[in-house]
Amino acid sequence: MMNTKPIPVNTPLLSGNELKYLSECIETGWISSEGPFITKFEENFSKYIGRNFGVAVSNGSAALDIAVKALEIGEDDEIIMPTFTIISPAQSVITNGAIPVLVDSDPNTWNMDVSQIESKITSKTKAILVVHIYGLPADLDPILELAKRYNLKVIEDAAEMHGQTYNGKKCGSFGDISIFSFYPNKHITTGEGGMILTDDAHLVERCKKLRNLCFEPNGPRFIHHELGWNYRMTNLQAALGLAQLERINEFIDKKRELGAFYQQKLSFLAEKGYSLPLSSTDYSDNIYWVFGLVAPNIEAKEEIIKYLSDQKVGTRPFFWCMHEQPVFQKMGLFKNEKYPIAENLARNGFYLPSGLGLSMEDRELVVEILKNHY
Numbered sequence: 001m002m003n004t005k006p007i008p009v010n011t012p013l014l015s016g017n018e019l020k021y022l023s024e025c026i027e028t029g030w031i032s033s034e035g036p037f038i039t040k041f042e043e044n045f046s047k048y049i050g051r052n053f054g055v056a057v058s059n060g061s062a063a064l065d066i067a068v069k070a071l072e073i074g075e076d077d078e079i080i081m082p083t084f085t086i087i088s089p090a091q092s093v094i095t096n097g098a099i100p101v102l103v104d105s106d107p108n109t110w111n112m113d114v115s116q117i118e119s120k121i122t123s124k125t126k127a128i129l130v131v132h133i134y135g136l137p138a139d140l141d142p143i144l145e146l147a148k149r150y151n152l153k154v155i156e157d158a159a160e161m162h163g164q165t166y167n168g169k170k171c172g173s174f175g176d177i178s179i180f181s182f183y184p185n186k187h188i189t190t191g192e193g194g195m196i197l198t199d200d201a202h203l204v205e206r207c208k209k210l211r212n213l214c215f216e217p218n219g220p221r222f223i224h225h226e227l228g229w230n231y232r233m234t235n236l237q238a239a240l241g242l243a244q245l246e247r248i249n250e251f252i253d254k255k256r257e258l259g260a261f262y263q264q265k266l267s268f269l270a271e272k273g274y275s276l277p278l279s280s281t282d283y284s285d286n287i288y289w290v291f292g293l294v295a296p297n298i299e300a301k302e303e304i305i306k307y308l309s310d311q312k313v314g315t316r317p318f319f320w321c322m323h324e325q326p327v328f329q330k331m332g333l334f335k336n337e338k339y340p341i342a343e344n345l346a347r348n349g350f351y352l353p354s355g356l357g358l359s360m361e362d363r364e365l366v367v368e369i370l371k372n373h374y
């Protein structure tokens with residue numbers, strides 16, 4: 001068998017009110033970051049997650065830049081975070097002048113191993129940056145307990161966790177400050193976009209100022225006392241976000257249904273030495289932002305990815321660890337550090353087509369193509 005129709009790793013679903021709300025932007029002329037959809041999206045999304053305030057920004061990485069700076073973390077401060085993550089949180093820590101201190105992954109949930117955090121706390125530690133990975137949250141209770149005991153801030157990167165819960169409470173509602181991304185492969189999308197959430201009225205004002213070049217909200221125009229960014233979200237993006245948010249529960253059900261489908265149909269891979277995602281822990285059911293697989297070794301991973309690619313099935317490798325990033329090594333960071341669990345995930349992991357737009361026919365095809373290989 002040879003499949004010839006491409007099955008992309010992600011396709012978004014934009015079949016609700018997206019076009020209607022976008023047309024409203026064009027018809028009314030509200031296309032910039034001034035416009036009624038932005039505050040509405042901020043209100044509706046923060047309410048959905050269960051937080052008092054939301055600040056919509058241009059993307060999730062921008063949200064992290066602002067989150068770190070808003071907490072007054074900078075020069076010589078240390079932030080504890082996982083090595084197995086996208087680069088965005090580490091980049092935000094470093095460009096704000098602080099130092100990322102890394103921990104290895106939990107082999108079962110692929111999130112930061114919370115048992116390794118305490119030994120990394122020093123007098124310079126200011127925060128723990130939690131990154132929830134792929135579909136299961138990090139184990140938050142022990143993290144919150146440590147933060148309380150050592151007086152540390154918690155930043156929650158919930159960019160992959162829209163609607164996921166930890167012991168029944170929404171991810172993104174635990175940190176002093178938390179962030180989401182609305183990139184097209186996330187549960188809801190605005191094309192590019194992100195949001196910062198907090199319950200702290202002072203922090204939300206800081207975030208709004210940092211998003212808007214640190215214009216002084218009450219001072220004379222064009223006089224600045226601090227540097228920020230132009231990280232504003234447009235009304236066009238917020239229009240998309242509002243339409244997407246109307247369907248979030250449906251999207252989450254769809255992701256979970258796809259995850260359960262792959263779990264069942266691909267269970268044979270376990271006998272071939274693969275690790276499949278955990279379907280649940282005692283605190284959460286997997287939301288399957290993506291459906292990841294960990295191959296038994298690098299050769300097996302490269303071989304299967306090539307085979308899938310020849311069969312037009314899109315895949316993505318897992319994140320590459322922060323301590324092995326050339327850009328950070330050139331800066332003299334993480335010399336001789338080793339995190340074996342995370343290194344194993346980075347070397348052997350990849351994920352299958354997991355997008356909301358994946359058809360029933362195509363997901364069956366993905367399974368059939370994998371079965372044919374073994």
Ligand SMILES: *Cc1c(COP(=O)(O)O)cnc(C)c1O
Pocket residue numbers: 059060061062086088089131132157158159160181182183192193194
């Ligand atoms: C997607 C993602 C980001 C970055 O979001 P962008 O909107 O692409 O900048 C940050 N953290 C995690 C964990 C992500 O998955």
